[in-house]
Amino acid sequence: MDACNALIVDDEADIRELIEMTLxxxxxxxHPAADLGEAYALLKNHAFGFCITDLRLPDGSGLELVAHIQRHYPNLPVAVITAHGNVESAVEALKLGAFDFVSKPFELAVLRNMVATALRLSRSEDHLDANRPILLGHAAVMENVRQMIAKLARSQAPILISGESGTGKEMAARLIHWSGPRADKPFVPVNCGAIPEHLMESEFFGYKKGSFTGxxxxxxxLFQAAQGGTLFLDEVADLPISMQVKLLRAIQERAVRPVGAQTEVATDVRLLSATHKSLAELVKQGAFRQDLFYRLNVIDLRMPSxxxxxQDIPELVEAILARLSRQSGLQAPKLAPKLAPTALAALAAYAFPGNIRELENILERxxxxxxxxxxxxxxLLLPGEPTSIRPNPEPSPPRTPAPAAPERHEPPRGEFEPRTVPILQPPSGNLEGYLEEIERTAILRALESTRYNKTAAAEKxxxxxRALRYRLKKLGLE
Known part of the structure; x- marks a missing residue:
């Protein structure tokens, strides 16, 4: 395939000439073509590195060409030109396998960036990082995920990665980025639930000097930081409605307006998002905008629990223990601890409500x-088992009689109770570390007692x- 050849399909000669001059x-x-017939003939006789087609052609639709190329030339990226505001057609083209789309009248810089990104597909293998993380597991569901990631990496369509907490949604996003043409550009992850609402606009779009105090x-x-690369919106369901409106405009216009600026700044960013919630259900409840949902959920990638x-637990255990050993300074793999057969059987029988992240926490302990x-x-101290972590035992009765205290309800054994965190004399000069350890203990107990349901843990x-998510990130527990 010649990456320097492009097939341009449009019935307007001046549009074809403009695209040619831009590229x-x-x-x-x-190589210009005025209709589908000419395009099919050129595809038979030439090798192309890229194709761009108008949706409205004299003898059919550009969607037919997209489908034809997907069937017969699956490695050829094809972009479509749509009428301004025709979001439905653009989304349909992306679902059929189009690489990207551009709306008329298009900005020449946007078109040039899109084609440059597409042409890097043939060279993306050169940018792969040999040290990048690997998606472990050889079960059929994980093989399907790997194949899906490889396919999605060749597209610029927005992807919504769904799945329970701890299933590896950010890992999937990183692999989509690293396997695609933007691999040598920034990957910028952002936890939408960890940014205070009043700071969201300035965090996402930036600001101008003097626009506010400070x-x-x-x-x-974040959009500017991810320029040319990928912006990953984790827990996108936590975005407030006011921010959803601004994000939708940024996606549609491919431009952002910094706080205090008079003009918009063009952006070239691929958008990936993730959530453990049902966005469709939130749309029904009026908590998430339907138009933004359709823009983010062009293609859904579900991460299995x-x-x-x-059957992949033994492989995951081996990899996690090897990593923990390296972090502890044990470079030789043979020095990594092993699991006794009874321990492996206990893990296989456990339900893992916290998924792989919970497995990592259990093994680290x-x-x-x-x-x-x-x-x-x-x-292993599995939650719910006799060996689970329990609140500290009640202190011994005082040696001297104490006044009778009013009767109070005691929580059932095993239920989280903040008062059971011991208050000891902190080590000299390390009060902050001591307080963090108390906070970490309280949070872990709350998570274990609620089977890693973060909402319930926050209530406890x-x-x-939002505060719990902030503390989890601060303490390195996410």
């Missing part, structure tokens, strides 16, 4: 407790869900 600085040789200089936002591929190189079942702790 000339990229070293692209354009804005002492211009600052780019660990319960759907328990067991790794710390293990002393002889073999992790026993009792060292008496804090908001």
């Amino acid at each position: 000339l600085p990229l070293g692209v040789t354009c 804005a002492t200089q211009d600052k780019g936002g 660990l319960r759907e591929h328990p 067991a790794f710390t407790l293990c002393e002889d190189g073999v992790i026993q079942a009792g060292e 702790l008496g804090i908001s869900f």
